[in-house]
Amino acid sequence: MDVSSTLLDPFFRRLSARDEISPEERAALLAAAGREASFSAGQDIVRDRQRVHQSTLVVSGVASRYELLSDGRRQIVALHLPGDFVDLHSLLLKTMDHGVGALSECHVVTFDHDALREMTRLFPHLTRVLWLMTLLDAAIMREGLVSIGRRSALERVAHLFCELSLRLEVIGMKRGSRMDLPLTQVVLADVLGLSTVHINRMVQELRGRNLLIWEGTSITLPDFDRLAGLAQFDPRYLHLNREPR
Amino acid sequence: MDVSSTLLDPFFRRLSARDEISPEERAALLAAAGREASFSAGQDIVRDRQRVHQSTLVVSGVASRYELLSDGRRQIVALHLPGDFVDLHSLLLKTMDHGVGALSECHVVTFDHDALREMTRLFPHLTRVLWLMTLLDAAIMREGLVSIGRRSALERVAHLFCELSLRLEVIGMKRGSRMDLPLTQVVLADVLGLSTVHINRMVQELRGRNLLIWEGTSITLPDFDRLAGLAQFDPRYLHLNREPR
DNA sequence: CGTAGACTTGACGGCACTCAAACAAGGTGG
DNA sequence: CCACCTTGTTTGAGTGCCGTCAAGTCTACG
Secondary structure (H helix, E strand, C coil): CCCCHHHHHHHHHHHHCCCCCCCHHHHHHHHHEEEEEECCCCEEEEEECCCCCEEEEEEECCCEEEECCCHHHHEEEEEEECEEEEEEEEEHHCEEECCHHHHHHHHEEEEEEHHHHHHHHHHHHHHHHHHHHHHHHHHHHHHHHHHHHCCCCHHHHHHCCCCCHHHHCCCEECCCEEEEECCCCHHHHHHHHHCHHHHHHHHHHHHHHHCCEEEEEEEEECCHHHHHHCCCCHHHHHHCCCCCC | CCCCCCHHHHHHHHHHHCCCCCCCHHHHHHHHHEEEECEEECCCEECCCCCCCCEEEEECCCCCCCCCCCCEEEEEEEEEEECCCCCCHHHHHEEECCCECCCCEEEEEEEEHHHHHHHHCCCHHHHHHHHCCCCCCHHHHHHHHHHHHCCCHHHHHHHHHHHHHHHHHHHHCCCCCCEEECHHHHHHHHHHHHCHHHHHHHHHHHHHCCEEECCCCEECCCCCCHHHHHHHHCHHHHCCCCCCC
16 A cells, blocks of 8 residues: 555656646555565466455566466467556456466566546546556557467567567666577577477577677667568557557 | 447447446437448558558448468458447557458447547446457457367367357347358358368368258357357356446 | 476468459449 | 369478577666
């Protein structure tokens, strides 16, 4: 109930990149913030089939939303960076139809659904902005669908790195052409619908073309424009323009 | 402004399957309804990059949302049946990041964004229900992502037919195990990220196993349970339960 | 120092793609 | 009424992208 304002900084940056947020609205969001919590890498933040009564905002770390098929196949349907709600949709869907896991140590803040629902009564514009956040998630998924459906493996990998680069930039977590992300090739494979082995080959291909430097958690894109060209990356779907919503 | 109530019937059925809609809310929706319009098969209903000032609800026919890559590859990211908004998200995204086309003759009703935005001021619960509709779109896309990413071609085709069957049932357009849909194998291919040739082979495989009868627009699923088993179809993601949202 | 997790490499195989052609059905115009 | 065209479906042959299997390397960590 008295979450430090700086915790929500990445979140406010995400919002402010799309619309103006009034001081009253900021205050309302801060007031609605509930408990802080931490999850270590590999832990589940929300489980599939779970009935949820609060939504979780990532403060630091990276989380993934995923689905499992009965024979072990896994598809990651979203990657979530600081400032992202991992399950804002559960406010209305009530029951999870997929799981959410921490890919790295994750610090989060939760928002009780009661408080959020009350906000939809008192702050119509803020409601629309929260709605917008779920629409951005959907837009990103849409582009992921296009990638997996119609882009080659190499294009998919390139496209994903372009997207992550812009998303990190919005929340002020890009340093020049460098970014810090706790990704593994297994995770990439499950995001992009490929095998680990093939992800490895594509990563090497990008390295060979001097389009990617990736050592541990440090990722550098030396020539974003060429990478974007290769991927047919068009950032319109991120809707990075501030206007009344 | 005086749209016949029956036009919105499939829409109200979709809503009522998830929550109770009060008479006042129904009236508000009817009052917000704008012009009727028709599109013939193949026509664009909304164009990519377009700035939109109203949202379009399908009354009859089937529409698709799609993205094109520069070299002609197409990915359909959603199929829309009667009662679906094809671009409710444009209320907040403002600009289209993909196109919407009519797959068959489509009759639609439009809702001005001004009217919808006003509704978000006056009817918080109705706002949440509309929000929910966009979340259902996202849930369906999520499952599409899992299909394309991790399911085999045969499983994908089976899964899609299972989904369409349930969605048609909700709006009262299923007759026993039979349904009427203006789909072609080219469309299926672009929905499922496959080639037409391979779609054809999978359709024949399903026919051979007596799981699918498909002649023109008439589609019958003689053994839904076996088809669902093959596809690992789990309808939870459609959130077909009526509860307060 | 041993083990676990992540990355890398090679050989092989198969699912799905491309190319190409034929067939069916419905619509159109001469 | 019948050529003719268009759209959709079907089939076959050949290919290739990507998956599977298997092993080996490297680093971090207990």
